[in-house]
Amino acid sequence: MTLLRIFLEKISDTVKVSDREILRHISARRLSEGDKIIVCDGNGDVYLYRIKERNYTGVLLERIEPVEISLPLRNIIYAQALLRPKKLEPIVSYSTQFGVESFVFFVSKRSSVRDLDIVKKRLERLRKVAIASAEISMNKVPRIEIVPDLPTLLEQFNNYKPLLLYENAQERLNLEWLKSNDIRDVLFIIGPEGGFEDEEVELVRERGGHILSLGERILTSEVAGFVVLSLLQFGI
Secondary structure (H helix, E strand, O other), rough: OOOOEEEEOOOEEEEEEHHHHHHHHHOOOOOOOOOEEEEEEEEEEEEEEEEEEEEEOOEEOOOOOEOOOOOOOOOEEEOOOEEOOOHHHHHHHHHHHOOOEEEEEEEOOOOOOOHHHHHHOOOHHHHHHHHHOOOOOOOOOOEEEEEEHHHHHHHOOOOOOOEEEOOOEEEEHHHHHHHOOOOOEEEEEEEOOOOOHHHHHHHHHOOOOOEOOOOOOOHHHHHHHHHHHHHHHHHH
């Protein structure tokens, strides 16, 4: 059986765990003294621990050894123009499992939601969603950030190669394109339901970014993101 994976902010040789959600997972797995657990610190360090003691107040974990992990082949930042708040949680939840390094939300010209405070109020919830999803398959919890607009996004992540999805693009993002363009640090940018203004597309082009489409099929913003991640994950 796959070992339970949990995230803890502070890691030492012995750790007392009293978080109710973690204890619920331990009980669901019927883990007891001597059983092993994978512990991640959220920044990429991973260790194997053993349950040393378990009682009604919590669980005492004892560190055994570090766990070697494989580094991702691509560093991916998912930049999403603001959507309705209820659409953000599934984006964070499912995309985390693809190995996204960071999520960045911004306001584009056609964003129907333009109030950044709406997202700021949900940041704590979104971070909890990211942690819960990372416990399934990741060793690191992605960061979640907010920037005011597209120019700020491009400036803040200028060491990443921008890939902007645009329905009228001449080039198509597919496996053949990825094999021909070996990009390791990717900032892929998804627009709102109404797409991008021409001036936004030209701004990304001027910054050396790639303007790409996913073909003729019309996709919602969040589904388009999952398609891009699937291509980046498996188009090696």
